[in-house]
Amino acid sequence: MFLALREFRHAKMRYALITLVIAMVASLVFILSALANGLAAGSSEAVEAIHADRFAVATGSEYSLDRSRISPETAQAIVAANGVSDAQPFTTVVGSVHKLDETELIGVSVIGVTPDTFLEPGVVSGESLRDRPDGIVIDQSLANRGVKIGDTLIFEPGGIGLAVVGITDGHQYRLAPTLFVSLDEIANLQPDLDGNVSAVAIRGENLDTLPDHVDGIQMASARDIVEHLPGYTEQNMTLTLIQLFLVVIAALVIAAFFFILTLQKMQELGVMKALGATTWVLARALMIQSLILAAIGILIGIVVGDSLWYAAEGVVPYKVQWQQMLTYSALLLLVAAVGTLLSLIRIARVDPLDAINRAN
């Protein structure tokens, strides 16, 4: 610590700047992961909130709820099948609504469920579909657009109006503001469904053999459905790739910074070795420096990433996950250590004789 800290003190500006760079890279990494989480949650949290063991979707639908259509007879057959303890059909459609007194259309995900089943979303305020099967329970994502309990929403096309009776949270689907109605109402809103539903959420055992007994269905897990949402996997891969690049950039920045400093110090390092400092003492000082700078940079990054969470509330999908933040912090620290390796090799090679042969 003796050498490491005194060198900081002697060149504050230089080390402050590199810390700033590390902080910016770390902030970006954290912001991108929070955005990725937010986007992922906004796409899929409605599906993941359903505590079903399996979903039955139509064969050939490629796990896409939009493409899947299941007839009432098939749904009945699933309910009656062996191993099924509970099975609830549901429907998701893309729709548009506007408030009674406004003309501006809001694109929404509409989800139809049977009230008073395990599919019904719990409400954080107002009434639930169980009490008001003729009403709408909106997700917070729609409430964020200015819709309140008591408003009447008009579905277009069709012009059917329903009252908002409750608000649920954490049930967004396909990144659109999301609302829930009863299956009966969705049949009214979307006559072209012909009484079909999108899928059936199932609880039970040995469900993977169900397609052997019921024609026209395949089994999907929540993961399968989420990963087959349009663009979901690609979006996540893109963001992950950018994050990995940022981590690599952090490594290169740290490596280059300490390497240049080390090259500038060769003579001094030679003197220190001549005076009896081991490579270990000098290498340790450099390693400590790198880890301290990285740790400070990461802490700043965490503060920045975290405070954006409050700023982004309701504006951008943004979700901080502590576990993930810790993982990336550890990765950045590791990278800071690895980044000094090149310099450490240099330090190991310094010949104390250089202290005497300076003139040559």
Add this chain to the structure above:
Amino acid sequence: MMTPILSLNQVRRDYGDGAARITALHNATFEVYAGELIALVGPSGSGKSTLLSIAGALLQPSSGEVRLAGDTIGNLDNAARTRLRLERIGFIFQASNLISFLTGREQVQWIGKLLGLPDDEANQRGDRLLEELGMTRRANHYPQEMSGGERQRIAIARALMNEPELILADEPTASLDGARGRQVVELLATEVHSRNTAGILVTHDERLIDVCDRVLRIADGQVIEI
């Protein structure tokens, strides 16, 4: 008979191989005793730094025997030589061989750290040395804020910090004017005498010889005592 602090017996050092081989030091044989400061003089390229490096365990001899207070040091491995330099030898190099980011006081303290001395003991010993060398007032300055003479006085304090048996100084006055150079060498001689250590001073400046107790001349790698 007293054991010499440093004794070289038929020490030879070659650089390079084959046709490119040059012998920087031929069969050097001499001894340095406790309490004496030796002047090592000779033209450029005559082998002074080579000799000093071998005496200071920075360089291994090609052949011959080097002893420090009776211990053979010519064939030690790297780690052992580093340790030996830390514990038993004091080095003073040409100007500007202080560590740029440590204050004068810290240069000295750092050696105490390396030695593993307890902090307060290191600080006391360091402050005493700085006082002896008249550097107490300037001790909290960085090397770049000091004059050449002040820097070399810090370097002397640093070299004494491990209470060395042997002090080696390679042209410590090279960047100083005559009067200041002489002051520095006189300080060095005083320390060598009062501490009863052995010292070798490499210098180009013949006027400094009278400060030393004995003179070794070296020409083309041959050491002659006068």
